[in-house]
Amino acid sequence: MRKTYSLVILLLTFFITSEALGQGVVVSPTSLTTSEDGSPVQYSVVLTSEPDAGETVTITPSSTDVTEGIVSGALMFTDATWNIRQFVTVTPGSSGDGNDGTVSYNIGNNVSTTSGSYNGITASDVSVENQNVDGVSAIVLDPSSGILIEEEDPMSHVVTFRTTNTPTNDVEISLINNNPTDIQLSTTTISLNAGNGFTSSVSITPIDDSDDEGPETFSITTSASTSADANYNGLQLFDIIGEISDDDATVVAPVPTMGQWGLIVLFLLMLIFSVSILQSSKSKSAVA
């Protein structure tokens, strides 16, 4: 009896766990930074498993603060397109809303389905910070996030640095490349001066290796600014964040979410529990 009981628990847990591990929505990245009047940035959305035949899974993004950022329309996935990344474009709100500082808001990603397998599945929110440019001495990086680079694509991606008004002296910022095996920078020192109209840029170029490393996040740390103009000395800037895809991966395994890790742990615990019941009933029958 105990043996049957433990086997039923094990089978049920395995069924629930494998079902839940299958369906999911990967949103990446889940945090973005933008500046008023800056360029739009993007995040990607993809499913982790094939929906049922004829099922359409729709992801509808919505901004909690449309004065600070608006989003592009709904994305639809089917059994033919579930594993192809699609993109949501986030367009930052404009200046002209006063000196409102850096404003944080969220983008929800509602999941709906025409039937079956994706019922009850949820997707992560994306948190966004939109930097103010009205009435302040600030340095704008455009774009500072959502930079999506393909490893095999030799194209450079340019990040522009500019001041929001005219400093009285030169302004310097240094950059640290945190992923030197994945990307190269055209410079590690940004100098903003009268000669370049207080606008300069860095180019980010992918390094095409033959390692199967999967998609990765890259970051470039920006130092606080230095300048003899007190208004432009010691300003903290956004770091530069992006993603680089990998063209050497044979199989791209989805990374489990926190909820999925929880289910894996639950499954392992139930496995240990069931085996211990089985062993104790075995030893009891051996004694009898």
Ligand SMILES: [Ca+2]
């Ligand atoms: Ca604003």
Ligand SMILES: [Ca+2]
């Ligand atoms: Ca503003």
Ligand SMILES: [Ca+2]
């Ligand atoms: Ca490669």
Ligand SMILES: [Ca+2]
């Ligand atoms: Ca590679």
